Amino acid sequence: MPPADSAALIVARFLKSNRYEESYDAFVREAGLPQDAGTVGKGDLTLEVLLEEKKTFDVSVQFEKLGVEDEVHEWTVPAPSTAMSIPDLPQKSNLLSATVGTLASSGNPSQQHLFASSATRRLHILDVPSCELRTSTATLHDSPILSSVVLRDRVLITASMSGRLIASDLDGNVLDKRTDHSKYIVKAAVLHTTPSDIIATAGWDCEINIYTPGNDQPFKFRSPFATISLPTKPEAMLLMQHPDTHEPILIISRADSNLLYFYTTESEPRLLGQQNLAPHSNAWVAFTPSALALCPADPTLLAVGTNSLPHMKLLIVRLLIPPFAPEAVPTAAPTVRRSLLDDTPVPETQASQARAALAIADREAAAIQIHCNTMAPQTAYSTPAIAWRPDSTGVFVNGDDGAIRGIETSTGKVKTVLKGHEEGSKVRCLWAGEVVGEEWLVSGGFDQQLIVWKIDRNGA
Incomplete structure (x- = not known):
C-alpha cells in the first residue's frame, strides 16, 4: 500500500x-x-x-509583499552554515535563551561571553571564541531565565519566569535583585544613554517597568522610574533613541493587536503614537507582532516575526515614529480643517475623517517593505525568534521543525535552511552577530542542544 x-x-x-x-x-x-x-x-x-x-x-500569497532584486543588499556569501554543538553543558535540558555580550571580570579586561539559560533554572556562561564552559549555576534564580542582557560591560541582567530581575557578575555573584512583576518577565532590554542608562522589562502582568540605575558600586537597580500599564500582555519590546531628538523611546507589541506602540520613557510615559502592520486588513486582528529586531545598519528599519499560522510571516518595516513633542494641552474646540479657497475653518465631516484615515493606512502600507512567508512552521504555542545578520543583508528565523531559515531582506526569499537541531524539535532562541571579527549564529532548542553556527572557510 x-x-x-x-x-x-x-x-x-x-x-x-x-x-x-x-x-x-x-x-x-x-x-x-x-x-x-x-x-x-x-x-x-x-x-x-x-x-x-x-x-x-x-x-x-496575494497579501505578501516582496522586494526588488538589489545586488547591493543581496544575501552575502559565505554565511554561517557549519554547526558546532556545545557538548559539555551540565544537566542538559531545553534551552530558553542565548545571547553574546561583552562583560568584564575582576582584574581582567572586558571580553565576549556566551550566556545561555535552560529550563532547569541554569545559566551557562561560556568563553568565546573557544566556547569553553566558564561557569554554570542553578542558584541565581528560583525559576527559568527567559531573557538576559549586559549593561555597559558592568553587569549581567537576567529576568525569569517568577518576575524576578537580578544583576550579577561573571562568577554568578548576585549584585542586586528586584521583584516588581507578578508574572513572567518575557523581555529585558537596555539602552545606553547620557546621563543615565535605561533598563526596561516587559511582564505578563501587563506592565512595562523602566529603571534608571546609577553608578553605585556595587550595582543597584533602584525602584522603577516609571511603569506603563497595558490592556493586554506584551509580546515584544525594544528600546531605541528617537531618530530626531535622540530621546529614549519604547516600541511595544501586544497580544491581540496588529499595532506597534511608541511610548516615551519619561517619569509619566506618554503614548507618542502607533503604527498598524496590517493597515488594509478587514480582520479584527490579522496577526500579532511577536518578535522585533532593529536593523544593525539602519535603526529605523525593523524586522517583525508574527504569530501567523501555520508558518511565520516576516515583515521588514520602516518605522513611522511620531515627533517627540511635548504633551499637547487638551482643548474643547471642535476639530476643524481649512478651506482650500479662502482658508476659513471648515468643520470635519465623516467623509473627511475617512479620507484622513485612508491616507494614514496608505502611508503605513507603504512603510512595509517586505511581507513574506518564511515557511517556518509554528503553532499557537510557538515563540517566534528573529536575528539580523550583522551586515543587514538577511534575517534568521526559528521554526518548530528543528530548522533555521535565512531570509534575504531585500527580496523576502529563503536563501538558506540550516539543519543541525533534531528534526521536528522546536528551535527556541536565536542570536546573530560578530564574535572576534567573525560572523556567528547561536541557536538553542528543545532538543537540549546549544549550537554555534560558523562560516565554513574551507568550502567558501
Whole structure:
C-alpha cells in the first residue's frame, strides 16, 4: 500500500466517492491497489481538500509583499552554515535563551561571553571564541531565565519566569535583585544613554517597568522610574533613541493587536503614537507582532516575526515614529480643517475623517517593505525568534521543525535552511552577530542542544 498522501490513493478516493465505478475498478487494477484503496477514512487527504488548501494558499500569497532584486543588499556569501554543538553543558535540558555580550571580570579586561539559560533554572556562561564552559549555576534564580542582557560591560541582567530581575557578575555573584512583576518577565532590554542608562522589562502582568540605575558600586537597580500599564500582555519590546531628538523611546507589541506602540520613557510615559502592520486588513486582528529586531545598519528599519499560522510571516518595516513633542494641552474646540479657497475653518465631516484615515493606512502600507512567508512552521504555542545578520543583508528565523531559515531582506526569499537541531524539535532562541571579527549564529532548542553556527572557510 502506498503512503496515505500518495497521488494514486487521492485519485482512487475521488473516483470512488463520486461513483465512477468502472473507472475506479480499472484504475485500482492498473495501479496495483487493493479494492478498498478508495475508502476515505478520518483525516485522509482528498482532492477536494487539496483544492481548498490551494485556494487558501493563493489568497495568502496575494497579501505578501516582496522586494526588488538589489545586488547591493543581496544575501552575502559565505554565511554561517557549519554547526558546532556545545557538548559539555551540565544537566542538559531545553534551552530558553542565548545571547553574546561583552562583560568584564575582576582584574581582567572586558571580553565576549556566551550566556545561555535552560529550563532547569541554569545559566551557562561560556568563553568565546573557544566556547569553553566558564561557569554554570542553578542558584541565581528560583525559576527559568527567559531573557538576559549586559549593561555597559558592568553587569549581567537576567529576568525569569517568577518576575524576578537580578544583576550579577561573571562568577554568578548576585549584585542586586528586584521583584516588581507578578508574572513572567518575557523581555529585558537596555539602552545606553547620557546621563543615565535605561533598563526596561516587559511582564505578563501587563506592565512595562523602566529603571534608571546609577553608578553605585556595587550595582543597584533602584525602584522603577516609571511603569506603563497595558490592556493586554506584551509580546515584544525594544528600546531605541528617537531618530530626531535622540530621546529614549519604547516600541511595544501586544497580544491581540496588529499595532506597534511608541511610548516615551519619561517619569509619566506618554503614548507618542502607533503604527498598524496590517493597515488594509478587514480582520479584527490579522496577526500579532511577536518578535522585533532593529536593523544593525539602519535603526529605523525593523524586522517583525508574527504569530501567523501555520508558518511565520516576516515583515521588514520602516518605522513611522511620531515627533517627540511635548504633551499637547487638551482643548474643547471642535476639530476643524481649512478651506482650500479662502482658508476659513471648515468643520470635519465623516467623509473627511475617512479620507484622513485612508491616507494614514496608505502611508503605513507603504512603510512595509517586505511581507513574506518564511515557511517556518509554528503553532499557537510557538515563540517566534528573529536575528539580523550583522551586515543587514538577511534575517534568521526559528521554526518548530528543528530548522533555521535565512531570509534575504531585500527580496523576502529563503536563501538558506540550516539543519543541525533534531528534526521536528522546536528551535527556541536565536542570536546573530560578530564574535572576534567573525560572523556567528547561536541557536538553542528543545532538543537540549546549544549550537554555534560558523562560516565554513574551507568550502567558501
